[in-house]
Amino acid sequence: MKKALLALLVLVVLAAAAAGGWYLRREQRITAFAATPVTxxxxxxxxxxxxxxxxxxxxxxxxxxxxxxxxxxxxxxxxxxxxxxxxxxxxxxxxxxxxxxxxxxxxxxxxxKVYRFTVPEGLRVEEILPILAGSELKLEQKKLEQLVSDPRFLREAGVPASSIEGFLYPDTYTFTRNATEERVLARMVERSLEEYRKADAQRKSGVKLSLLETFTLASIVEKETGQPQERPRIACVFHNRLRQGIKLQTDPTVIYAMKLLRGVYSKNITKRDLETPHPYNTYTTVGLPPGPIANPGAAAIQAALHPLDCEDLFFVSRNDGTHIFCPTLECHNAAVEKWQVEFFRAKRRQRAGGAN
Missing domain, CATH: 3.30.1490.480 (Endolytic murein transglycosylase)
Structure with a gap:
């Protein structure tokens, strides 16, 4: 009996030793595996x-x-x-x-994993949506197009207009794969409203623009100049015109109006375009248009609410991205003669001379 018990004890010890050895080897394999890099x-x-x-x-x-x-x-x-x-x-x-x-x-x-896309300043909604649809997020263009004018979505997002135009903030965005069309657009609107609140905190005394009017003016400022340092002065010109009841007469609004009217976008403005009545045509309509014409960045929003102090009522392009500013019509006409009439006349002579 004692021999049998001893033999059983030996077997148990050997089994335990074998199990312990197996467990130790397994732990060593797991540890080695967990530390072995894979390229x-x-x-x-x-x-x-x-x-x-x-x-x-x-x-x-x-x-x-x-x-x-x-x-x-x-x-x-x-x-x-x-x-x-x-x-x-x-x-x-x-x-x-x-x-x-x-x-x-x-x-x-x-x-x-995150996906990024970048929206430059000053684009229109129809230019932004393809950027979103073409990103790795694979958003649906049709769904995006539906949302930009969906009353319920716009109301929930905080857009005070019938279109999202002007409220898609230009920035670089980061989203995960599960981001929906609603979430992406809502985030872009949220960024616009964040920048508005920052600018509103520095609003200049006497500036009475509403939220929608701010983005409308900011969008015009954005389209009128690519020079950040000029934006407060451009905004000053428009504020002066609004205060005096003078038509804004800004070309980007005409281009936008003709796009809405004819369905075709063109930067070439004709005399007929300038004379065609439309709520967005500031050559035929006094005051701001009904809504934004593009999507402005922070500098343009800030300029709309905090314009420079100036007496200017006009500005003329120097054809290099900057402008000449004028307080009087006489100054304006002289600037037009120099920087539009004479400038392009010289260009034509130069081209004609080069062709001979």
């Missing part, structure tokens, strides 16, 4: 982890994508580290050289 392709590997994905399924997904080499060891590592509950769903970009431990760390951090 990923230059463009990286993107893996989308659905909500509710368990550690075992996730491990296989990562192995199938080539992010790790052994799904079973990854699963064991996740279990050993009790990392399962910490792993977050989303789209992840794995790039460079990563160890499985770093892969798990990234999944636990929730730092999902």
């Amino acid at each position: 990923l392709p230059q463009e990286g590997v993107t893996v989308s982890v659905p909500t509710g994905t368990g550690p075992k399924t996730l491990s296989q997904m990562l192995a199938d994508a080539g992010v790790v080499t052994d799904p079973e060891l990854l699963y064991l590592f996740i279990r050993r580290e009790k990392a399962g509950p910490k792993l977050k769903a989303g789209e992840y970009l794995f790039e460079g050289t990563l160890t499985p431990a770093q892969v798990v760390e990234l999944l636990a951090s929730g730092k999902v």
Whole structure:
């Protein structure tokens, strides 16, 4: 009996030793695996982890994508580290050289892959929507077109107009893959309103523009000059004209009016265009047009609410992106003669001379 018990004890000890050895070897394999780096392709590997994905399924997904080499060891590592509950769903970009431990760390951090697009200052809505639709977010152009004039969406976004024109703030934006058309447009409007609040805090005494009027004037200032230092003075000219009841007579509004009227955008303005009545044509209508003609940046919004102190009523292009400013019609006519009539007459003579 004693011999039998002794033999059983020996077997138990040997089994425990074998199990302990197996467990130790497994732990060593898991540790070595977790610390062994994998070099990923230059463009990286993107893996989308659905909500509710368990550690075992996730491990296989990562192995199938080539992010790790052994799904079973990854699963064991996740279990050993009790990392399962910490792993977050989303789209992840794995790039460079990563160890499985770093892969798990990234999944636990929730730092999902992001997509960026940039909208320059002064674009119209019809120019901005293709940028959004053409980004890696793959937004639907038709859905975007519906939203820009959807009364309920505009009301909820805080746009005080029947169109989103003027309220899509020019900036670089970052979104995750799940961003919807509504979320993207709402964020752009939110940025516009943020910049408005900053400018409104510095509003000049006597400037009575409403929210919509501010963006309308800012959009005109934006289209009239690409020189940031000129914007407060351009805004001053328009404020002076508004105060004195003089038509703004700004060409960008004519271009916008003709686009709305004829459905075709053209920068070439004719005498007929200037004389064609339209709410957005400031050559035929006194005051500001009904809404913005483009989407202004921060400098133009600030200029609309805090114009320079000046007596100017006119400005004329020097044809280099800057302008001559004038307080009187006589000064204006002289500037037109020099910078429009004589300037282009000289250009024509120069071209004619070069052709001979």
